[in-house]
Amino acid sequence: MLPHDNLEEFQDPANYDLEEIPGAGARIAFYAALARQVGDPVLEIACGNGIVAIPIAQTGLAVTGVDLARPMLAHGRGKAERLRLAVEWVEGDARQLDLGRRFRFVYITGNAFQALQTRVDQSAFLSTVLRHLAEDGVFAFETRNPAGHDLSDQPDETFWFRYVGVEGHAIEVSGTQAFDPAAQVLHWTTYRRWRDAAGPHVRTTRIACRFTNVADLDVLLREHGFEVTQRFGGFEGEAFAPDSPSIVSICRRLEPGL
Ligand SMILES: C[S@@+](CC[C@H](N)C(=O)[O-])C[C@H]1O[C@@H](n2cnc3c(N)ncnc32)[C@H](O)[C@@H]1O
Known part of the structure; x- marks a missing residue:
């Protein structure tokens, strides 16, 4: 149990944009290209204020964003409305979500996977992904590489x-x-x-x-029914190396019937 609210960082979404957007170009382009390739509907879990979800919606795809922090969702909704984009914003917890429908592309970014504090939380999150992923859907995410x-x-x-x-x-x-x-x-x-x-x-x-190392991550993904189809060390197509800053994974279901 943490001695503080782990959402403290996400209470000032307007300044969050100013801190995050300048470095987010390659990351946005990476997830937007995947979304275009895979198709909609698209689900971003832990979408924040839409730094990635909004550019994807701007390409014409149907996007749903889920987050736990109300200020982030409210700010994202305002930005989307000003752009006349029909993004669906849902307040929810990545560990318990059940929207009752499936998506062709599911992703989590901004290293939000690392907000999952324990193996139990990671496990609950991956079950959420599986519950929402279409049979032939794609799940993608990145997490900082401890090495x-x-x-x-x-x-x-x-x-x-x-x-x-x-x-x-x-x-x-x-x-x-x-x-x-x-x-x-x-x-x-x-x-x-x-x-x-x-x-x-x-x-x-x-x-x-x-911080989860790549070996543990692969066991976790396999145990939860995912196969890593592509792995990068960053968002510009860099091959993953042991000391890459990020572990970027593109996954499919191991058994499409599940
Ligand atoms: C670093 S931000 C990333 C936001 C967005 N994905 C982006 O790329 O800009 C992490 C987000 O994860 C959200 N978050 C943390 N724990 C969560 C949980 N259990 N369920 C849903 N969202 C969560 C936070 O509220 C925050 O908006």
């Missing part, structure tokens, strides 16, 4: 990046990290600092992300 990341404890606050927030203030983002090797969970604390006429401000958020 491609520095998981060392970093208790001293380190500068990460800076950007101009929605209210026009320069926001400096810094943080610390602590790894729990038994749980395979990395705990990040993020500080966003800015100044305005009232003085200095700080917003502190905590998030825990589980």
Whole structure:
């Protein structure tokens, strides 16, 4: 049980866009190309505020997005409405969802797979995917590769990046990290600092992300009825290498009858 709400990071969706979108181009293109290839209906689990779901809907495909964080869903809905896109937004938990229908393409991105804190949660999520995946459907996702990341404890606050927030203030983002090797969970604390006429401000958020190595991931996928048909180390078609930053997997059902 975490000592904090693991959705703290997702309470300010407008600034989330400003932090995430600049680096998301290749990732959006990767999932949009797959969606085009596989066809709709498309289901994004843990869709956030639609950074990937909206561009896919813009290609004319029917998209449903599910997320646990209400502010993210509300912001996504607003963006889609302004673009006159009929995206379906559903509040739901990736571990328990049952929409009662199947999708040709199911994906989870933004490393949201790592929000699943335990093997039990990962297992419940993969059962959700199977429940919603058409017989000949495709499931795709990425997760950070533990062997491609520095998981060392970093208790001293380190500068990460800076950007101009929605209210026009320069926001400096810094943080610390602590790894729990038994749980395979990395705990990040993020500080966003800015100044305005009232003085200095700080917003502190905590998030825990589980790191799963590629061997364990493959066992997990197989145990839950998935076959990995393609594997990449990033979103530009890079072959997966042991120290790739990401484990990007494209999967199908092992037994289409299930
Ligand atoms: C890093 S964001 C990624 C959002 C989006 N997929 C993207 O690429 O921009 C992770 C998202 O996972 C959602 N999330 C975390 N745990 C969840 C759960 N159990 N069920 C559904 N959504 C969850 C959070 O609310 C957040 O919006």
